[in-house]
Amino acid sequence: MTPHLIVPFGSADWAAVAPPTVVGVAALVVILADLMLPRRARRISAIAIGIVGLIVAGIIALQGWHHPYVAFGGAFIEGGFAIVFEGIVIVAAIFSLCMSYGFARDDQIGGAIALMLWSATGAMLMAGAASLMMIFLGLELLSLALYCLCGLAARASAREAALKYLILSSTASGFLLYGMALLFGATGSVALAALANPPISAALFDIGCGMFLVGLCFKLSLAPFHVWTPDVFEGAPLPVTAFMSVVTKAGALAAVARFAYAALPQRDHAAILIPLWIVAAISMIVGNVGALAQTDIKRLLAYSGIAQLGYIVAAMAGTSALGLRYAIFYLGAYMFMNLGAFAVVTLLSRENDEGSRLASFAGLGYRQPVLAGLMTFFLLALAGLPPTAGFIGKILILATDVNTGYAWLAVLLIVGTAISVYAYFKIVRAMYARTIGTPVLPRFVPASALPWVGVALCAIATLGLGLYPFAPSDILPLVR
């Protein structure tokens, strides 16, 4: 009598979740290698296994591009949309691993890299998640691993960041979960697609949508749910901050986009999603104004991330097909310019000093001209000046907002950008200003050349996407 309990999962279902599975298994291999290898080989082996696992997962994911598949009774949809987000998570995780060489103690590194890979697994599950259950599971796997990672530094501020992140993020998960329960009650199904059916109670549905979006906006660190971001970014170890700044947001953005595009096509969802666009608008202003006062690069990039995510969500206003493509393009651009900036900070960090204070950038333009030039380039990109990906991305978002009748968002985007230029140029000025009394910091050799690879690739990608903007087409049919 209960046919829906018989679940005929075949090999195709498992093939659809192969990319996240490979990353999860790679984490297990990292832990195994950590147990068996001698102490001095652990660091490089953990990072190498992680990167290989991520690349294999990426190759497997690309195989599915032309064969979208609805797996596990609609819980997970592997297709263009999921693959693009999985790809962003994979690339961001690889760059974060490149920055992880000096991270954690020798006896912690295996576990730390494994946690990072599991966190990426969670984000990749969110990328393909098409049911409320799957979104919740992916989000919690992503978050639980990150709570531990945030505390992995000798400083007390790291443990404080972990505690703050744990409490605030869990509360947000509580809101998300209660919203999911109400949505389940309103529609009788956990499938996102079922949200398009008329609900039995409009009030239940609206409150459920609201709480669901509040939970996800917290993970996206959109204002006014952003207050945790600067503190957690400052306290967490540098590679973890870099990882969080892209992977958490990519995962949550996939869920928000699928919710906005696939779940609510018929109902007059314009009204339900308006608070989301308002939140995006507030983020653009709050993020950029907040960035003005910061003297720590990690905090500055935290505020910058709040504003950048505001731009990305604003691209989806009006839920046009082009808007989704542009949002994904800008997410990719944000990943490269943001991780590039983080990689530069990694190259400046020494033992007991993460090099993230504004003071450690003083006179950098004369001490390390190449590094300072690259940092300037990433900051130009984040501020949205040509010829970078950030410029093209913003132009595309402006165009789509004007076309879909959200001109007020376009205006706020321009205002936010104008404010942000001042915030980013504070760092540029510190690097090139000749000030008397600047401490002459010695030139130093970083522990590993890996971050240089990250910086170079990010710079090439930021310039490349700026000159040849490319966003994968025909994603929209694959959202559902």
Place this chain on the structure above:
Amino acid sequence: MSVDVTNYIALSAVMFFIGVAGVIVRRNPLIVLMAIELMFNAANLALVAFARVWVNNAGHIFVFLVVTVAAAEAAIGLAIVVAVFRRAENVDVDEVAGLHG
């Protein structure tokens, strides 16, 4: 005798708001973690009640997943609280204020 589903939902809403109030008002991180568990369990109660209404087992399965996740969350949460307050005599979230928000 059956109880109307709105009673269950009302109870779960009350539990949820007690949880939210606990997170906002209480200063002891252990109590805050308990309040978060209460929020999760409020959602569980709503899920089970709605699963009964719709005769859809997805709600029940969801609850099992949530219980597992909540257990993992509690384990990690307690570990972090121990790590933060290992040297402190008392536990109070207001004293964790090295990072200026």
